[in-house]
Amino acid sequence: MGLRERKKAATAQRIIEEASRMFQEKGYENTRIEDVAAKAELSAATFYNYFGSKADILLSCVSTETELVLAEADHCIEQSYDTAAMGFDALVATYFTTSFTKTPRSLWRIAVSQSMLDPRAEFSLRYVEMDNRLSKQCCRFVRVMKEAGLIRAEVPSEPVGELLFNNVNMNFIDYIRSDTLTGEDVRAVVNRQSAPIFDLISM
Known part of the structure; x- marks a missing residue:
């Protein structure tokens, strides 16, 4: 440069x-x-x-951090695990450790609220695209776990990956609403809620 x-x-x-x-x-x-x-x-x-615009600055804040999260999570997915549940725990830990390192949750609250105020605005569309990339990453996690023999081959990758992401995302919303929840608190909740899924789909 x-x-x-x-x-x-x-x-x-x-x-x-x-x-x-x-x-x-x-x-x-x-x-x-x-x-x-x-x-x-x-x-x-x-x-x-x-x-x-102001929205462009806000988007820059959250998108820069999201790119870091995506990169760290991609690396996490490629690691070796004894079980799919262990792999997902590592993925969730990455999501809630890398997030908020540069952008405080107060700014994430603003970003989420702005994306809902005008769903057709460019900011909102780009925010949704970031969510879509994270959802696809969870789908890729399921595919990689299937290739590693940790999830049954007949399990559909996309619906299960989307379900796992939705659980992460709802707990992310709970996290940014709160001033007291820690990343470890949310990680524990996500793993508890996801455990029955992995009991059903794991080898």
């Missing part, structure tokens, strides 16, 4: 950091682009060279 690209990336990161702080302190709706630009030592016009 050249000097110009590094400077541009550093400026974009500064905008994200200032916006994230203001979203948490003032609220998403009360944060103005002009104020974010000023804090990042930019003009409002220059801001638009980097982001088209």
Whole structure:
């Protein structure tokens, strides 16, 4: 990466950091682009060279972290496990350990609420696409476990993977609603709720 690209990336990161702080302190709706630009030592016009809207900044925050989660989870899926349930436990641990390392749950609350306010908005569509990628990853987990001989061959990968993801996702929502639940708390709940599924599908 050249000097110009590094400077541009550093400026974009500064905008994200200032916006994230203001979203948490003032609220998403009360944060103005002009104020974010000023804090990042930019003009409002220059801001638009980097982001088209507040929603773009918010999406950048959550999508950057989601990419990290997807990469870590892909690595996790490729590891060797004694049982499919153990593999899923490792996958869930990855989801709830890697998430929230860069984006606090307060920002995730805003992102989820924004995605529901206008389901047809570009932000909402892109947010749903991130969820779809995570769901497909759970389906791939089932396929890999089948190939490893840990899940019965006749088990349909897509419906079971989608079911597992839905369980993870609902507990993710519970987690970001709470200020007291820990990642380990949620991991334990997901594993308890998923245990009967693995009893049915495992070799």
